[in-house]
Amino acid sequence: MNIPSRIEHLRAAMAQHNITAYLVPSSDPHQSEYVAPRWQTRTWLSGFTGSAGTLIVTNEDAGLWTDSRYFLQGEEQLAGSGISLERQQVPHAPEHVSWLADNLAAGQQLGFDGRVVSLSQARLLERKLSPKGVKLNAKYDLTTNFWEDRPAIPRSDVFAFDIAYAGQSRADKLTNIRKWLKKTGVDAVLLVALDEIAWTLNIRAADVDFNPVCLSYLLVTKEQVNWFVGKDRIDPKLSAELTQDGVKVEDYSQVELALQNFPASQQLAVDPATLSYRFYELLAGKDLKEVGSPVVMMKTIKNETEIKHFRNVMCKDGVALLRLFRWLEDTLKTTTVTEVEISERLAAFRGQQNLYKGESFPAIVGYNGNGAIIHYHAEPENCATLDASGILLLDSGGQYLDGTTDITRTVSLGNTTMEQRQHFTLVLKGMIALSKARFPKGTGGAQLDTLARQFLWQEGLNFGHGTGHGVGFFLNVHEGPQGFATSAVTSRGRTALQPGMVTSNEPGFYRTDHYGIRIENLILCVEDRSTDYGDFLRFETLTLFPIDRRLLQLDMLSEEERQWLNDYHQQVMAGILPLLKEDEERVWLRQHCQPV
Structure with a gap:
C-alpha cells in the first residue's frame, strides 16, 4: 500500500465518523521522542521519517508541519505523496494549530487518537478551536482497520540497573518521591515518561530504539507502588528486589482500570505534558493536581x-x-x-x-x-x-x-x-x-x-x-x-x-x-x-x-x-x-x- 493509498484509506475512515480533519503527531502514549514501531503512525502514513512532525489530513488536503532541521529531508520524502511540506517558521511552535483554526468551520470535527496526544496538547487545540465551534474527537485510532501489518507492542527483557552505576538505590528514590508527595500535599503521583520510570526503579530495557527503557506506567502513593509493565517480563531475582522495595508489578493494560478505580477522596498528581488525553478522560471526576513530574529535576x-x-x-x-x-x-x-x-x-x-x-x-x-x-x-x-x-x-x-x-x-x-x-x-x-x-x-x-x-x-x-x-x-x-x-x-x-x-x-x-x-x-x-x-x-x-x-x-x-x-x-x-x-x-x- 503506497502513501496516497494509505491517505485515501484514512479519509474513508474519517468519513465513517464524520471527522473533517485528522491529526497524527509523532508520539506514543508516553510522549517519547523515539517511539516504538507500533506507534510510528505518522511515518507510516506519510513516508516522512524525521523525528519531529505533525500530519494533518482533510478531505481535500494533507500537510506535514516540521521545523527547519527537516526542510530538505521533507522535500525529498514527501515528493509525489500528495502531502505538502509546511515549513514551521518558529521551532517548536504549534503552527499547525493556527492552520486548523483558520480552515475548520463551526460544527466540524477534528479527530485524533487520544492515547498519543497529551493533555497539554489537547487543551491547546481546544483553546484555539472551541471558539470557532470546532469539536474534538479523541476516540479513534483510525489506522487500526487498514494498517494490517502493524508491529506489536514491544516486550524486551527488563533488567536491574546496578547501584554501582546508578549511585542511588531504588528505595531512596521512592523515599524522595514520597517526600515530594508530602510537600506538595497530594496522595499519589502517576509517572508516564519512560525514562522517569526507568530512573526511579533502577531498571533498563530495550523496548525503544536508542533509549534503554521499557513501556510501563508507575503509580506511587504514600503506602504502595504499582508498576504496570507485565509480571512475565520480570525475572525472579528482580521481582524479589522489587517486592522488598514495596513495588507491586501488574500488567501494562491494567493501568486504565487502576486509574478508573483511583479513590475519589484522594488527590492524584499528573503531568499534563505526559498524561494522555485518553487517561485524562478516564480520570473524569477525580481530584487531580496538575504539576510537573518531580522526577524530571531529580534525574537531570x-x-x-x-x-x-x-x-x-x-x-x-x-x-x-x-x-x-x-x-x-x-x-x-x-x-x-x-x-x-x-x-x-x-x-x-x-x-x-x-x-x-x-x-x-x-x-x-x-x-x-x-x-x-x-x-x-x-x-x-x-x-x-x-x-x-x-x-x-x-x-x-x-x-x-x-x-x-x-x-x-x-x-x-x-x-x-x-x-x-x-x-x-x-x-x-x-x-x-x-x-x-x-x-x-x-x-x-x-x-x-x-x-x-x-x-x-x-x-x-x-x-x-x-x-x-x-x-x-x-x-x-x-x-x-x-x-x-x-x-x-x-x-x-x-x-x-x-x-x-x-x-x-x-x-x-x-x-x-x-x-x-x-x-x-x-x-x-x-x-x-x-x-x-x-x-x-x-x-x-x-x-x-x-x-x-x-x-x-x-x-x-x-x-x-x-x-x-x-x-x-x-x-x-x-x-x-x-x-x-x-x-x-x-x-x-x-x-x-x-x-x-
Whole structure:
C-alpha cells in the first residue's frame, strides 16, 4: 500500500465518523521522542521519517508541519505523496494549530487518537478551536482497520540497573518521591515518561530504539507502588528486589482500570505534558493536581557516582572515535567509502569498548552537501560516497552501562576552502565561548545560548536549531528540562542551569547543498565561586576527542581561544592515551592534539 493509498484509506475512515480533519503527531502514549514501531503512525502514513512532525489530513488536503532541521529531508520524502511540506517558521511552535483554526468551520470535527496526544496538547487545540465551534474527537485510532501489518507492542527483557552505576538505590528514590508527595500535599503521583520510570526503579530495557527503557506506567502513593509493565517480563531475582522495595508489578493494560478505580477522596498528581488525553478522560471526576513530574529535576542533576562514570565513559568513547577516523583516513588513501559504511564501522568500534549497549541515536554521517541536512540519515540506496576531499560531519553517540555519549566532529578530508575554514572557526569560537562561560545561579539556557551564536551573528549568519540539550545517564540522550535555546518559551530556554546537569554544547552552520559544520561536546555544570554579587557557576567539558585543526583559520582565534583549544587537547591526551595499546594510535592522537 503506497502513501496516497494509505491517505485515501484514512479519509474513508474519517468519513465513517464524520471527522473533517485528522491529526497524527509523532508520539506514543508516553510522549517519547523515539517511539516504538507500533506507534510510528505518522511515518507510516506519510513516508516522512524525521523525528519531529505533525500530519494533518482533510478531505481535500494533507500537510506535514516540521521545523527547519527537516526542510530538505521533507522535500525529498514527501515528493509525489500528495502531502505538502509546511515549513514551521518558529521551532517548536504549534503552527499547525493556527492552520486548523483558520480552515475548520463551526460544527466540524477534528479527530485524533487520544492515547498519543497529551493533555497539554489537547487543551491547546481546544483553546484555539472551541471558539470557532470546532469539536474534538479523541476516540479513534483510525489506522487500526487498514494498517494490517502493524508491529506489536514491544516486550524486551527488563533488567536491574546496578547501584554501582546508578549511585542511588531504588528505595531512596521512592523515599524522595514520597517526600515530594508530602510537600506538595497530594496522595499519589502517576509517572508516564519512560525514562522517569526507568530512573526511579533502577531498571533498563530495550523496548525503544536508542533509549534503554521499557513501556510501563508507575503509580506511587504514600503506602504502595504499582508498576504496570507485565509480571512475565520480570525475572525472579528482580521481582524479589522489587517486592522488598514495596513495588507491586501488574500488567501494562491494567493501568486504565487502576486509574478508573483511583479513590475519589484522594488527590492524584499528573503531568499534563505526559498524561494522555485518553487517561485524562478516564480520570473524569477525580481530584487531580496538575504539576510537573518531580522526577524530571531529580534525574537531570547527576550524583557523584554518575559524574565519575560520565568522565570515564568519555575516554573509551574517544578511543572508538580515534579508531574510526584512523580507519577512514587510511582507507581514503586507496579507495572510497560510503556514509553508511562509516556509521557501521563506528558502531563496531564502539562495540569493542567495555559495557557498550548500542547507539544513543542514529548516527548522522553527512558528507559535503548532506552535512547541511541537520538531522540527515544515510540510507544504503542513496547515500553519498566519500573521497579524500571536502568536509564530513559526524554526529553520533553511544549507550554504555556507565554513561551516555553524544559528540559531533566536523573534519577535513582534503582541499578545504577559505570560506569553509572561516565558518568552522566562527562555530568553534562560539563553542569555546559557551564552554568558558561563568554565570550567576539562576541563569537560564536562553541567556547562555547567545554566547554560542555571537560570532556567527556578527557575520549575518545563524543556525536553525538549539545549541544544546540535557543528556541522561544510560538513558535518553535528549533529556529535559535544561538546554540552550534562543527562546525562553521552551524548557531548554527557561530552565536555570544547576550543578550536576550534563548538557550538550553544539553550535553549527549549514550552507545548503554545500556543507554542514557542527562541533559538539558534553559539558557538566559545576560550582564556580561565591562573590558579593552571588554564587557563580561554570562548565567542565566532559567529551574527549580532538577538534580538527586543519579546518581552523588561525588568525581568527584570539590568544585566549588558542589557549583554551591547547588546554583542551592536553585534556584529551590525558584521558585517551592511557587506553591506547598501539604506537600508531598514540602517534595519531599526539599529531591531532598538537598546539596551535
